[in-house]
């Protein structure tokens with residue numbers, strides 16, 4: 179064993195004794211370098227084998243000073259003071275002063291390296307000298323690399339372990355609140371009082387804990403609910419270039435949960451404060467905050483804060499899932515999360531791999547998204563649906579992060595700039611979007627009316643390319659194009675205006691049965707809205723029945739079609 183012993187006011191015989199005691203402790207003969215350090219005022223501080231033994235007078239004095247500091251208390255009187263003093267004296271013992279701490283050897287960009295701190299675990303919280311907190315992320319033989327969450331530290335200062343991992347308050351008190359990834363309020367109100375706390379990292383439910391996804395999560399967006407249905411407990415990626423309406427789809431989905439008993443968590447990672455403010459304003463205006471929690475780590479936060487944000491959001495949603503409820507969590511977006519993690523990893527001196535991301539960037543997202551699940555009945559049957567968002571560059575879905583997240587999730591909704599700018603909003607590319615498990619969760623009514631929608635749209639897109647060259651088409655193709663253009667127009671939907679299940683069923687039924695055949699394509703969208711309005715006024719009972727049962731029979735179908743044809747004739751007139 180090798181080590182250094184700093185000492186003050188000790189005789190050679192006493193130092194001899196110290197060295198003999200360390201030999202006894204470690205069971206071997208050690209080589210110790212003795213360095214005088216008068217600031218210790220007496221005693222010694224030894225750094226041996228990654229541990230620090232503090233038996234110095236200066237540390238004892240500061241401990242005594244700490245024990246004898248009393249907070250300002252207006253009700254303090256002699257009697258109370260005596261009792262506090264007695265209590266402190268009882269608690270304060272000198273014999274426990276051998277403790278471990280490490281020393282900061284480098285500090286910069288929110289990352290510190292600490293020497294002499296042994297026995298720490300990955301993800302453990304460390305306490306800094308100023309009371310701040312750091313997260314241990316890189317553990318090696320004699321050094322710990324950590325990301326500072328709060329507080330500041332400089333080289334030479336002490337850091338100690340806490341044997342605790344990071345956790346966050348979770349519970350109903352968070353509903354309607356905007357919080358930071360460590361649970362601090364960001365909305366200017368008092369700190370939320372929750373009775374439960376959950377660790378931000380938690381193992382994903384195992385195979386036996388899960389059940390197949392079987393209940394739908396309606397987004398209220400016709401193109402998604404009809405062709406790329408999402409089930410509760412599914413992970414569906416929203417992917418696309420910048421400014422293609424990714425956030426809008428997620429927010430619309432949250433808005434549509436107003437009567438669905440789903441707790442929503444919106445996690446903003448590395449976004450502009452103005453963009454988050456806009457989302458919050460929309461949620462407030464539509465009265466969606468009463469069932470929504472916003473976890474925000476803006477671009478101005480440290481990389482470490484942005485790194486923990488989605489895990490914290492997931493932990494909050496998990497609280498609801500494990501208490502048997504349904505939760506939806508939106509991660510907006512995981513590209514920025516990966517970038518924050520890359521910055522941290524490079525500063526921690528981890529070797530960079532493809533696109534300079536560290537080797538474990540797949541695990542970064544897989545362990546997060548695997549926590550999405552539909553739990554089995556024994557565990558309460560709750561669910562956690564995840565809608566991660568990933569931003570692509572120039573539509574390149576084969577870049578590193580997009581391919582990773584595509585392979586982890588149960589499908590993706592691919593948004594295209596070209597469609598978005600041509601006015602097709604939401605700009606869903608039907609060909610490249612899939613939902614791998616949602617189809618079995620789709621309501622029977624929806625399945626019955628979707629028909630050949632996907633095929634028609636695909637054919638229409640393909641053929642419309644030829645039309646641009648002014649090609650002559652035969653009558654069958656012309657009819658197909660007519661149908662395609664109307665269906666494609668029908669899928670256009672303004673933002674923040676979700677359809678109910680019954681609305682969607684009626685519109686698809688109408689499109690499938692040629693109700694819009696005489697409406698000029700550019701008017702289909704407004705005709706559809708007028709139609710829904712009319713149906714709501716004329717036959718609310720039928721719409722109610724469709725919503726309640728989630729199914730339609732021939733009789734309802736006939737009645738709806740009859741009503742819609744009549745409505746369309748009026749609209750035309």
Ligand code: ATP
Nearest residue numbers: 419420421422423424425426427603604671672673
């Ligand atoms: P960013 O890459 O900046 O995060 P984004 O992909 O999340 O962007 P949004 O912010 O959702 O995109 O939308 C971009 C713009 O398009 C916004 O101004 C939004 O209001 C508008 N928009 C999105 N969807 C629709 C829609 N269905 N109808 C009309 N406007 C829309």
Ligand code: MG
Nearest residue numbers: 424425426510
């Ligand atoms: Mg966005």
